[in-house]
Amino acid sequence: MKPAILLILCLLIFPPLTFYRGQEPSAHNPTIDVPTLEQVLDRYVQALGGKSAIEKINSRASKGTFTSDKLRTNGPMELYAKTPNKQLMVLLAKGFGNYRRGFNGTVAWELYPGSDKANRMSGFSKRDADFYLAIKFRETYPNVALKGLEKLGERETSVLEAPAAGNPKRWYFDSQTGLLLRAESRNSSGKVLESVSYNDYRIVDGIQEPFNIRIVDRDGTDFNIKLSEVKHNVPIADVSFDEPEKKPQDRASANSPTAKPEVRFTSGNSATIPFEIDDDNEVFKIRVNDSPPLRFTIDTGSDVFAIITGSQAKRLGLTARDNYKVGVASVGEIEAASIPSAKLSLPGVEALNQRIEVIVSDEPADNGDQQIDGTLGFRFLKHFVVEIDYEAKTIKFFSTTNYKYHGSGEIIPVKIKDGTPMARLKLITASGKTIDSYFEIDSGLGGTFLFFTPAVKKYGLLEDMRTIQSPTSFEISGEYHRRIGRAKSVQLGSFMISNLPVSLSQNAEGSGIDGTLGEEVLRRFKVIFDFSHHRMILEPNSHFKEPYEEDMSGIALTAEKNGGQKLFRIRQVVPNTPASEAGLQADDLITAIDGLPAANFTEAGIERMFKQAEREFALFIKRGEKVIQVKLKLRRLI
Structure with a gap:
């Protein structure tokens, strides 16, 4: 994954900033009085909360999610900053893996997914990392000058510019609020090289903090960040920001990280595993490195081999290649890590020398319920033909080379792109509009169909059907907002489903597809996933004709x-x-x-x-x- 040239954390010293989705500035309105440089900077400090409030803050810990349209990825992320100028970013990018980037006050570094050695960032701007840059702006950039007024979208802004080795930096401050809307670097001819924009500022401990940030680097790689929480004055050990040392082999692993990954049957060419339904999850038992049985599920929408919770990894003594927990335990575990080589054992099946992901989060809530310990993802499932019988409560694994289907079900072609299995669906809205598109097959989605936000807008679905607001749900990646409507019909192969509720996302961007097909539809069939032959086979079960209902309580x-x-x-x-x-x-x-x-x-x-x-x-x-x-x-x- 390509890094953004302008370090995310550097710019978080400008709390709360308003983001205008990359809109370019335009000529200013000459009727507005132009403030002085000192007035712009003084007003900015006051807009943030004032100098005394800013000086009371000595660290910042933020959690949220990110998406990247160019990289077609998304995932959880965490940001940390500490006086005088220390910064750390960690993220788990779907399809790429774990990425870390930091600055300890002396060395700026980044660690790419799958690498055991960090790279130095030679172009890092140390002065941008100053935790108190907002109140030391004039001192840090002594040659900064006021360029005048310019329009940024619909907002009038005061523009400051400072020379920087031939690539001048600009800052756009809102003329009404005094807050920073955008920071950018340009080349000598005026072309924007990279930019950072801000939005959705909120007061935290008397300080305005940005909760939406958009970054675009020199090659067009974008990061769209949505924070769910920002905390101040949390204890963070200085070692957390240091360049990671090359990790020794994980002594807790049962396999050599250099050995060839292997997936195989322990006997014969098939295996049958019973499962139980628990909170709408198909839960079965699996061992990791000969551990006691753990509770796992299957998720076709997860483009990884397997995932284990951070709490279980810790209990089993599994050491991730990138240990993100040092010095930040008091503010919650860093959310991304990986175990370079592990053994997974199911009845009749074993996987050797496999990299598995670790979602390193806080300890599970003590709510009296059993927890899910992990998930088998698409990269595991593609090694087999997988039959899920929701009525018999069994999962069967078959060899892809020997499997022959003799049932009466219907074969649905499956398109696989970037580790995402997709099926073609035809949906007819209440007004008669036809949508013919590919939807991700996601057994981890508990609902029927989900349209991602861009598709909701593209097809005008909020205007096309009557909808209701659904209660907010809280996923591992943050809050999820949606409205619910009903489609006149949905066709999957020759199967026609009438009056089906569909979810219209209000804050899920997706990754270039219109939406997902969820388990509330899949569970009405015996489903056979044969990804090696790009097909899914559906046999209707006794639940097929049951009505589809949504929450009736509110x-x-x-x-x-x-x-x-x-x-x-x-x-x-x-x-x-x-x-x-x-x-x-x-x-x-x-x-x-x-x-x-x-x-x-x-x-x-x-x-x-x-x-x-x-x-x-x-x-x-x-x-x-x-x-x-x-x-x-x-x-x-x-």
Whole structure:
């Protein structure tokens, strides 16, 4: 993966900055008075929160997600900065792996996916890394000058420019708010070489911080960053920013990292593995490096061999090649790492010398539920013909060379691009519009169909169908917002599905495809994935004709432990729904349902219960020190 020339973390010293999606500046309005250089810089400091507030901050830890349109990747990321000028960025890029970049005050370095040795960044600008650059701008750039006023999109800005070895730097400050909207470097002829834009600033501890950032480097590589949290004054060890040393072989690995990866049957040419349904996941047992059985799932939409949670990797003594946990444990584990060589064992199948990804996050929530320990991704599944029988609750693996299909199911052609399996679908909207496109086959998606945000806009779906707001869901990559509508029909091969609910994403960009086909459709078939022959075989099961329903309550909830008791916290109540009409509120705690304690239920189980039209439930709610009973009568919302 190509790095952005302008280091992301350097620019986060300009909190909160407004982002205008790469819009180029235009000529200014001559009727507006031009401020002085000192006025622009003074107003900027005041807009951020003032000098005294800025000086109270000595470190910054941010978490969020990123997407890159050019690289066609996305994933979680974390950013760290500490006085006087230390910075660190870590990310897990889908299809690439783990990437780290840092500056310890002396050396700037970056570590690419799959590499065990960091590279020095010779073009790094040390003065841009100053944690207090906002209040030391004039001192840091003594030759900075005011260029005048220019339009940036619809905003009037004051433009500052400083020479920088023939590639002058420019900063665009909002004339109304005083905040920085854009920073860029240009060549001698005025062409923009790289740029950073900012948006969605929010007050954190009295300081304005940017939560949306867009970076475009010299070759057009883009990083679109959306932060979910920013924390100040967290303890971060200085060693966290140091250039990583070359790692020795992982002593916890059962295989040599230099050995050839291998996937094989332990006997015969097939294997059958039972699974159980847990919170709508097909959970089966797997061992990693001869560990006790772990709880894994299958995800065709994950372009990796396998993923294991950071907590399980730690318990098993597995050491990732890039250890991201040093010095930042107090603010949460860094989210990306990899184990260079591991052994995975299933009944009848084993995989040797395989790289597996580690999602290094906080310890699992202590909510009384069993946790998922990991996932087998597309790069594992493509070694087999994989049959998932949702009724028999079995997963069968067959040899790709010996497999012959003799059933009555329908063969659906599968297109595979960049590790993404896709099937062609024809969807007809409520108004009769036809959408004929390829959708990613994603067994890890719990819903029916999801349109990514660009496709929602391209096809005008929000205007084409009646929709409702769905409660916000919280994924590993951050908050997920969507609206739900119903399609007149969806055709998959010769199978016609009528009146199907579809999700219209409001903040998921995707990676060049229109959307995904999820497991709520797949589970109504016996599904055979034969990726080596670019096909999927579907046999309808007894669930095929069941109606497709969505939430009928209007609440989003999460299990948690409270005083040693399992409860469900209501995260959100959607207006104009049975939940809001019943008087339920965010942060209410559900202690019992119809007289049964909350410990008897799972989150997915309640979600299924709340898809039954006209059902009424008695919810026992703890609100502050009070316990009240609420009658929740469901109705179909879409």
